[in-house]
Amino acid sequence: MPDPEHAASDAPASDAPATDDTRAHVDDDWRRVSPKHVVVEVVGSVIGAGITVAVLLVVGSWFDLPWATWAGIAVGVIALVSIAFEPRRVRSIGYRRRADDLVFRRGIMFQRQVAVPYGRMQLVDITRGPVSRALGLADLKFVTAAASTAVTLPGLPLDDAERLRDELVALAETRRAGL
Amino acid sequence: MTEPAIRTPIGPLADGEWHRLHPASPLLRGGLVLIAVLGFVLANLRERIVEVFVLFFAPGAEAPGGTPDFGGDWAEDPVTGIVAHGLLGWALLGLLVVVALVVLAFWFAWRMHTFRVTGEALEVRSGILFRSHRSARLDRIQGINIARPVFARLFGAAKLDVSVAGQSGNVDLSYLGSAQADRLRGDLLRLASGARRQESGATGDADAADGAGADDAGVAPPASGAPSVVDRAGAVVGRRVDEFLSPELDPDLAPPESVVRLPLPRVIASALLGGSMIWFVAIIVIIVVALTTGTLWMLFTFVPAAIGVVSYLWSRITGSLRYSIAGTRDGVRIGSGLLSTANQTIPPGRVHAIEASQWLLWRAFGWWTVRVNVAGQSVAQAGDAARRTLVLPVGTAADVRRVIGLLAPDALDDLAPLLDAGLAGTGPATGFTSAPRRAAWIRPFSWRRIGIAVEGGTAVLRSGWLLRRLAFVPLARMQSVAVAAGPVRRGLRLESLRIHTVAGPVAPEVPALDRADAAAAFTAIAAEAVDRALRDRSDRWGAEHAS
Incomplete structure (x- = not known):
């Protein structure tokens, strides 16, 4: 679901330095990650919330602590609500290759949008968890000299991820400029 | 080490040959501890040793405190046992062997610790059993620090620390002769600047003789025409005194009008x-x-x-104390310290963010402090790094302007009008896009101060009331830019904007902007950063000199 406010605010970046050969990679619109990534997120939340709820409930019944039982129920409800929003959250993850930088956005409650110039990428990392691997997905992580950049593009089909990585590394090479 | 037959403008230590460190290095690096331990042991054993020697060499004489009773066993202390068993000779021999081994080990480590400067890199080889060979590319040098701890100053030695990008990438040469360290720094910077080696600076030949004459380390002294020992010793002492008393920054090297004075x-x-x-x-x-x-x-x-x-x-x-800052051809040089002194050089194009800040109690006096983000400040040496990133400990607004003029010389003309509005101003004055009134919900005190401007390839971010802050980010070195909004900001139609740079004390952030303003600033900064990064050539600042 494209966010009209953000889509409007993202006029294409400076088109001055772009020539024909560098135009090939430019996306016209936001690209989304695979919908199958919802499964990865849901499995992660279910395991995490399940363990917490189970511990709280067991403690509550063994030591007769009603607050622990209530806390367990509360955690469970919050987890269920957040799982219900998971498809929406995954749809909000998007990226867009512009002429000279990569724009990444995510979040429905806490929105964040980051632009990383290609020349600033120090390395591009592909990581795969067990669930992602079963679904044929991969996470792409971008590292710059600033730790706070923290851009990870999750849930890309493996082929896409590898293609994107090679492309970005090549772009970074042509635009590298100092640190 | 061989002296080059023909003197090149580049100093004797940067001639591409392998050189050794100052002969006092082992002593300064760890030997002092050894001497302290020896002194401690001797001080504790002194009385016993005096007694023992009196007994040993003059058996007839009475010891002042009465005849010591040795008891004849090892229980009391080792000295008693040794003397009682007549093993004194062996003990002394053992001690001698241990001392000789330690000295030999130190000497050997010193022999094996060599460095050389080639056209591309500074290389350091060290270690006896585990050899290590580090190489720092000259075009990646982020800063060069020269530190002179008190003891090292007494020996006329200095520690040269070359920081390269990376968390543990610092290459240090400890120790070098004091004058040599200054000279080597100049040579490294000149080589790093992209200038050719043949390019002879005006200062190159002038102090070349001085640099070679002051070689009391590493390089063999000139064999011919050596003056008498007394003259040499006198000269050495005189030079030490001169070095100890001279100002941290050579006034000849710095244009005096740009030096900030701290009363x-x-x-x-x-x-x-x-x-x-x-x-x-x-x-x-x-x-x-x-x-x-x-x-x-x-x-x-x-x-x-x-x-x-x-x-x-x-x-x-x-x-x-004795703080000084000055622009040299090869970067901004900052020195300070009374007994243990340190001075560092930040080459052009290495500053990733500058921030002037003023705490509430300083406001009445109009004092500001200036910090910078530079790459390669290792997190491990936090105290040291904090000192290195502090460019101006305390100064007036005029001092801040001078310091920023040194750190960002190209952008100063564009930034000067923003500086006054940025340091103490509020609202949408001179080019600043400020936050709307509803930002007071999340920043009740500082919302008037919040503002951003993009001028001359630099993003200027203004914020803070209790701690007034004004940050400058050269966009040519920006890593990435982000806008973000949580539920509260979204309800107020606000967004925060953050510019990511290398790690350091400055975290450039605008806490709240109107959503449309934030989006416009985001787009402008992202585009400008790409453009500036492509055109930036400041990391090879000497290249135009050579051609």
Whole structure:
């Protein structure tokens, strides 16, 4: 679901330095990650919330602590609500290759949008968890000299991820400029 | 090491040959500890040894304290046992062997610790059993620091620390001769600047003779025409005294009008009015309360804390003494320190962010402090790094302007009008896009201050009321830019904007902007950063000199 406010605010970046050969990679619109990534997120939340709820409930019944039982129920409800929003959250993850930088956005409650110039990428990392691997997905992580950049593009089909990585590394090479 | 037959403009240590460090290096690096331990042992054994020697060499004479009773066994202490068993000779021999081995090990380590400077890199080889070979590319040098701890200054030695990008990438040469270190720094910077080696600076030949003459380390002294030992010793002592008393920054190397002066009263007053003073007062109050109410256990916690704060204040004051900053051809040079001195050079194009900040109590005096983000400040040496990123400990607005003029010389013309509005101003003055009134919901005090401007390839971010902050980010070195909004900001139609740079004390952020303004600034910064990065050539600042 494209966010009209953000889509409007993202006029294409400076088109001055772009020539024909560098135009090939430019996306016209936001690209989304695979919908199958919802499964990865849901499995992660279910395991995490399940363990917490189970511990709280067991403690509550063994030591007769009603607050622990209530806390367990509360955690469970919050987890269920957040799982219900998971498809929406995954749809909000998007990226867009512009002429000279990569724009990444995510979040429905806490929105964040980051632009990383290609020349600033120090390395591009592909990581795969067990669930992602079963679904044929991969996470792409971008590292710059600033730790706070923290851009990870999750849930890309493996082929896409590898293609994107090679492309970005090549772009970074042509635009590298100092640190 | 061979001296080059023909003197090149590049100094003798940067001629591409392998060189050794200052002969006193082992002593300064770890030997002092050994001497201290030896001294401690000797001081403790002194009485026993005197007694023993009296007994050994003059058996007939009475020891002053009466005849010592050795007891004849090992129980009392080793000395007694050794003497009683007549093993003194063996013991002395053993001691001699141990000392000889230690000295040999130090000497060998010194022999094996060599460095060389080629056209591309500074290489250091060290280690006896585990050889290591580090190489730092000259075009990646982020800064060069020269530190002179008190003991090293007595020996006329200095430590050269080359920081390259990376968390543990610093290459240090400890120690070098004091004059050599200065010269080597100049050579490294000149090679790094992209200038050719043949390019001879005006200063190159002038102090080349001085540099070669001051070689009391590493390079063999000139064999012919050596003056008498007494003359040489006198000259060495004279030079030490000169070095010890001379100002940290050679005035000949720096244009004097650009040097910021820190009067001593200001340094002391600013430290006393600093944020740490609040802690000190609080701790003193607690101690007084503890004394009056008789809860003495509290003293054990808070007296050490008070001592800690005092020593912090003291180091802050002494660290700012004899402060100097000046622009040289190869970057901004900053020096400070009274007994242990340090000075660093930041080459052009290495500053990733600059921030002037003013704490509430400093406002009446109009004092500011300036910090920078530079790459390659290792997190491990936090105290050291904090000192290195502090470019101006305390100064007036005029000083801030001069310092920023040194750090960002190209952008100064564009930034000058923004500086006054940015340091103390509020609202949408001179080019600043400020936050709307509804930002007061999340920033009740500082919302008037919040603002951003993009000018001359630099993003200028203004914020803070309790701690006024004005940050400059050269967009040519920006890593990425982000806008973000949580539920509260979204309800107020606000967004925060953050510029990511390399790690350091400056975190450039605008806490709240109108959503449309934030989006416009985001787009403008992202585009400008790409453009500036492509055109930026400041990391090879000497290239145009050579061609």
